[in-house]
Amino acid sequence: MQTIIALAPLVSHRLCLAPPPFPRHRLLCRRAPSIRLPSHRSSTTSFRLLSSFAASRDSEMATEDGQDPRIPKIASSIRVIPDFPKPGIMFHDITTLLLDTEAFKDTIDLFVERYKGKGISVVAGVEARGFIFGPPIALAIGAKFVPMRKPKKLPGKVISEEYSLEYGTDKIEMHVGAVEPGERAIIIDDLIATGGTLSAAVRLLERVGVKIVECACVIELPECKGREKLGETPLFILISSA
Ligand SMILES: O=P(O)(O)OC[C@H]1O[C@H](OP(=O)(O)OP(=O)(O)O)[C@H](O)[C@@H]1O
Numbered sequence: 186m187q188t189i190i191a192l193a194p195l196v197s198h199r200l201c202l203a204p205p206p207f208p209r210h211r212l213l214c215r216r217a218p219s220i221r222l223p224s225h226r227s228s229t230t231s232f233r234l235l236s237s238f239a240a241s242r243d244s245e246m247a248t249e250d251g252q253d254p255r256i257p258k259i260a261s262s263i264r265v266i267p268d269f270p271k272p273g274i275m276f277h278d279i280t281t282l283l284l285d286t287e288a289f290k291d292t293i294d295l296f297v298e299r300y301k302g303k304g305i306s307v308v309a310g311v312e313a314r315g316f317i318f319g320p321p322i323a324l325a326i327g328a329k330f331v332p333m334r335k336p337k338k339l340p341g342k343v344i345s346e347e348y349s350l351e352y353g354t355d356k357i358e359m360h361v362g363a364v365e366p367g368e369r370a371i372i373i374d375d376l377i378a379t380g381g382t383l384s385a386a387v388r389l390l391e392r393v394g395v396k397i398v399e400c401a402c403v404i405e406l407p408e409c410k411g412r413e414k415l416g417e418t419p420l421f422i423l424i425s426s427a
């Protein structure tokens with residue numbers, strides 16, 4: 186069961202978005218996230234963010250009250266930009282987290298603490314933002330990093346997996362031989378929305394006999410119901426943005 190711990194909102198107002206005036210090519214979750222942004226980071230408005238730790242199915246908590254003190258700081262370092270890349274989309278921008286050395290380190294540490302010593306030999310990162318969080322986690326837990334790329338980027342022989350977008354399809358690819366059957370993997374990305382990307386990554390690795398221990402993201406947009414698309418594969422997130 187997912188555990189969500191609401192932080193005291195700094196502001197109460199929420200944005201209500203009108204339905205999109207045009208079809209979307211890519212389902213980016215349209216919602217009113219709520220995080221109050223430090224004024225130097227926000228060009229627009231205030232939001233509220235719900236934070237949770239260990240929102241995986243086993244609801245493991247970092248501290249007795251379930252709230253790791255690092256989480257609120259990480260949450261407040263993430264910027265939410267309305268209407269990017271299209272009107273109505275609340276874009277969760279992790280580049281501001283990367284500028285905050287403490288928040289970035291804490292983010293990596295939280296994942297490392299969870300996965301170190303768990304017999305994981307593969308950290309698979311999904312292009313592009315999984316390439317930011319995956320490698321430092323892989324190095325710290327002594328696993329290899331396997332990039333899961335957008336089509337036609339990898340030079341060697343690839344195995345690919347297609348996934349549906351609201352309109353059309355997309356694909357991710359991995360080099361043949363990057364992993365061996367029987368290896369244990371985690372899959373890292375910055376954010377899960379509809380779950381299309383992560384579920385394709387799961388299928389790709391499972392096709393070559395890899396055991397997916399868990400998918401891990403910094404942010405979940407629960408209203409997009411990506412968790413449902415992952416089925417039985419566990420999902421661990423640091424922040425649930427609602
Ligand atoms: O759960 P989903 O609905 O599949 O959405 C989540 C994916 O969307 C974003 O990447 P995007 O596809 O925008 O690519 P980018 O990181 O290359 O910009 C994000 O980094 C995830 O990979």
Ligand SMILES: Nc1ncnc2[nH]cnc12
Nearest residue numbers: 213214275276277376378
């Ligand atoms: N709202 C969002 N913000 C950032 N990345 C996304 N990927 C899908 N939806 C997203």
